[in-house]
Amino acid sequence: MKKGICKNKSRVAILIKDGKMTEAGMDKIKIAKSNFDQLAPSLKKQYIYWIGIAKKEETKKRRSEKAIQLLIRNEKLGIV
Numbered sequence: 001m002k003k004g005i006c007k008n009k010s011r012v013a014i015l016i017k018d019g020k021m022t023e024a025g026m027d028k029i030k031i032a033k034s035n036f037d038q039l040a041p042s043l044k045k046q047y048i049y050w051i052g053i054a055k056k057e058e059t060k061k062r063r064s065e066k067a068i069q070l071l072i073r074n075e076k077l078g079i080v
Contacts, residue, residue, distance in 0.1 A: 032071035039076075046077050 012029075015021035036044065047067050054060040070077060 028072050029068070032068045035071045035074045043076060047071075050077060 012021065012026075016026075036047070039047075051060055051063045051067060054063055067077070
């Protein structure tokens with residue numbers, strides 16, 4: 001398993017333990033991941049690049065949250 005995936009799973013476990021993530025939140029994450037997995041490789045790269053080029057951590061966090069919301073609604077990123 002990739003290092004980043006383990007790290008994210010650890011974060012999720014902590015959030016669940018602390019009561020900061022609910023089953024509804026987990027369901028939304030599963031929907032977003034499923035929709036991301038169905039995207040064409042070029043669209044996946046767009047999402048990753050858009051988040052990755054941000055210089056500030058706050059911007060990366062904001063873009064990540066926006067990406068998740070778009071993916072939950074199965075919408076494409078609005079940049080071309």
